[in-house]
Amino acid sequence: MAENNAKQLKDLDQIRALIQKHKKNDFIFAFIGMFIIASLTITLLILFLDLFFDGYPRLGLEFFSNYPSRKAIQAGILSAWIGSSLVLIVTFLVAVPMGIAAGVYLEEYAKKNWLSDLIEINVSNLAGVPSIIYGLLALGLFVYSFGLGQSILTAGLTLALLMLPVVIVATRESIRAIPVHIREAAFAVGATKWQVVLNHVIPYSYGGILTGVIIGMARAIGETAPVITIGALTFIAFLPPSPIGTEAPFLNFDWLQSGFTVLPIQMFNWISRPQYEFHVNAAATGAVIIVLTALMNGFAIKLRYDVRKKIKW
Amino acid sequence: MVATQRKTTQKKRFNDVVKAESRNLDFYYADGTQALKNVNLDVYENKITALIGPSGCGKSTFLRSFNRMHDLYTGNRYDGQIVLHPDNTNILDKKVDPIEVRMRISMVFQKPNPFPKSIYENVAYGLRVRGEANTHVLDEKVEEALKGASLWEEVKDRLHDLAFNLSGGQQQRLCIARALATEPEIMLFDEPTSALDPIATVNIEELMSELKKKLSILIVTHNMQQAARISDYCAYMYLGELVEHDLTDKIFTNPSKKETEDYITGKFG
Numbered sequence: 001m002a003e004n005n006a007k008q009l010k011d012l013d014q015i016r017a018l019i020q021k022h023k024k025n026d027f028i029f030a031f032i033g034m035f036i037i038a039s040l041t042i043t044l045l046i047l048f049l050d051l052f053f054d055g056y057p058r059l060g061l062e063f064f065s066n067y068p069s070r071k072a073i074q075a076g077i078l079s080a081w082i083g084s085s086l087v088l089i090v091t092f093l094v095a096v097p098m099g100i101a102a103g104v105y106l107e108e109y110a111k112k113n114w115l116s117d118l119i120e121i122n123v124s125n126l127a128g129v130p131s132i133i134y135g136l137l138a139l140g141l142f143v144y145s146f147g148l149g150q151s152i153l154t155a156g157l158t159l160a161l162l163m164l165p166v167v168i169v170a171t172r173e174s175i176r177a178i179p180v181h182i183r184e185a186a187f188a189v190g191a192t193k194w195q196v197v198l199n200h201v202i203p204y205s206y207g208g209i210l211t212g213v214i215i216g217m218a219r220a221i222g223e224t225a226p227v228i229t230i231g232a233l234t235f236i237a238f239l240p241p242s243p244i245g246t247e248a249p250f251l252n253f254d255w256l257q258s259g260f261t262v263l264p265i266q267m268f269n270w271i272s273r274p275q276y277e278f279h280v281n282a283a284a285t286g287a288v289i290i291v292l293t294a295l296m297n298g299f300a301i302k303l304r305y306d307v308r309k310k311i312k313w
Numbered sequence: 314m315v316a317t318q319r320k321t322t323q324k325k326r327f328n329d330v331v332k333a334e335s336r337n338l339d340f341y342y343a344d345g346t347q348a349l350k351n352v353n354l355d356v357y358e359n360k361i362t363a364l365i366g367p368s369g370c371g372k373s374t375f376l377r378s379f380n381r382m383h384d385l386y387t388g389n390r391y392d393g394q395i396v397l398h399p400d401n402t403n404i405l406d407k408k409v410d411p412i413e414v415r416m417r418i419s420m421v422f423q424k425p426n427p428f429p430k431s432i433y434e435n436v437a438y439g440l441r442v443r444g445e446a447n448t449h450v451l452d453e454k455v456e457e458a459l460k461g462a463s464l465w466e467e468v469k470d471r472l473h474d475l476a477f478n479l480s481g482g483q484q485q486r487l488c489i490a491r492a493l494a495t496e497p498e499i500m501l502f503d504e505p506t507s508a509l510d511p512i513a514t515v516n517i518e519e520l521m522s523e524l525k526k527k528l529s530i531l532i533v534t535h536n537m538q539q540a541a542r543i544s545d546y547c548a549y550m551y552l553g554e555l556v557e558h559d560l561t562d563k564i565f566t567n568p569s570k571k572e573t574e575d576y577i578t579g580k581f582g
């Protein structure tokens with residue numbers, strides 16, 4: 001009896017020692033992870049603060065309402081932020097419907113065979129193609145073949161191409177997250193495929209899709225190479241025609257054909273000047289881009305959070 | 314054009330009216346697995362028919378053939394027929410649209426699977442799919458279905474709450490209401506209480522005995538006591554084959570096959 005107790009006690013000691021050892025591994029892994037995340041966050045923060053303090057003297061309302069100028073103090077980003085906004089509107093209106101439609105088709109309608117596998121691999125790879133390649137494609141196709149010119153429309157379409165794979169992949173992944181038993185429940189009451197897509201698949205996956213869309217847009221806002229390739233201007237002291245007209249139908253599409261510049265190009269332009277004062281402008285523009293990107297990502301996180309609260313499987 | 318006169322059929326066995334019958338039914342999954350072998354089984358009107366047998370013997374496969382669920386996945390193949398009376402339609406016929414079949418035969422799944430929508434929308438969905446948009450009609454039918462699933466009293470004040478906020482047993486009754494709202498001829502249940510606690514289970518069992526007054530029920534159950542408690546007919550399946558099919562009392566007291574007896578008495582399975 002006593003012997004038995006002693007043996008059990010010894011076993012217990014062994015178990016505890018083992019748990020201690022495993023706990024130590026937990027701790028080491030958590031520490032390494034924390035360290036990596038902290039260094040990344042701190043690097044990003046330092047970068048941002050550096051830009052912010054360098055650009056601080058220019059970050060006033062006038063910076064947003066002035067055209068670029070030969071005098072650094074008076075120069076602003078009016079044409080650049082309006083250009084960026086208009087280009088992004090085109091990108092959004094083209095990439096989102098096309099991306100969602102393509103994702104839904106691939107996931108719900110396409111037969112699973114070698115062809116769909118091939119398309120799948122290519123779509124994923126497209127997301128990794130250097131953006132300047134898209135710029136070259138756009139220069140050949142949109143500017144020269146279609147004759148769309150070096151316009152806002154061309155830039156919007158180019159960035160839409162860049163964003164399309166992101167939207168397609170996000171759409172497919174959120175669709176796949178819908179459990180089979182929910183889908184079967186819809187079919188079991190007699191719904192057609194289209195009814196299932198419209199009433200279930202899209203409503204349940206739109207949180208994930210929108211997250212993908214916003215992250216894609218945040219990337220598009222900072223893209224420089226493809227926009228330079230298609231010939232965005234670097235010094236613009238005018239605005240495109242207003243999209244909203246004064247007479248019926250109050251919409252005006254002339255702006256699509258207008259020349260333009262965008263925020264990162266404006267920044268690039270200033271940074272390549274020899275005078276230090278322009279570098280201040282560049283830093284301020286950089287801070288604006290980072291804040292915009294962060295805001296968009298924050299919005300994406302909030303959206304995902306709201307949807308998760310409503311839909312849990 | 315001459316309106317075609319539909320031939321109606323009526324059959325009786327064991328003094329009960331046959332609502333549906335599978336004839337020489339074979340079923341193959343896309344990977345070549347033969348999950349059903351020559352199954353011949355009747356489902357009787359206003360009766361509960363229970364399918365029992367060890368896990369993997371093909372009960373769910375058989376049940377899901379009745380609403381052509383297997384058609385959702387490519388490569389699955391049926392051989393044989395499932396004939397629905399009185400119209401004598403072979404619902405496995407390629408010419409019969411699976412959606413038509415699902416509009417006549419509804420299904421309740423193993424895990425409660427309400428849509429992430431409101432209680433009301435869950436029940437109304439089958440009607441909306443059929444094009445019903447009149448709010449008065451929808452309100453009425455939703456209420457009727459919820460009453461039929463004995464859920465009305467518990468949810469009548471929060472019809473527009475999310476269905477996820479209900480308990481597991483309430484969710485399963487909501488799924489029954491959803492399946493009931495479209496007034497099906499047959500209702501299929503695949504182990505509907507296996508995810509529920511004993512009290513919720515009793516509620517569902519009582520509900521089924523109530524439902525059979527209006528329709529015919531085919532239920533898969535893992536639980537032999539449940540089959541004995543609620544079913545009128547019972548079928549024992551093994552390895553994709555139907556071993557024995559008879560009145561529940563007969564199966565549980567005096568089965569004619571040795572295998573059935575071994576399974577019932579717990580010597581096997």
Ligand SMILES: Nc1ncnc2c1ncn2[C@@H]1O[C@H](COP(=O)(O)OP(=O)(O)O)[C@@H](O)[C@H]1O
Nearest residue numbers: 342344346348367368369370371372373374375
């Ligand atoms: N999707 C599938 N593909 C291939 N084989 C399957 C599939 N689903 C089930 N099976 C096989 O078919 C047989 C019957 O399964 P099932 O009908 O689910 O059994 P039960 O419901 O009686 O437990 C099992 O051998 C199972 O492995």
Ligand SMILES: [Mg+2]
Nearest residue numbers: 372373374533
């Ligand atoms: Mg099963």
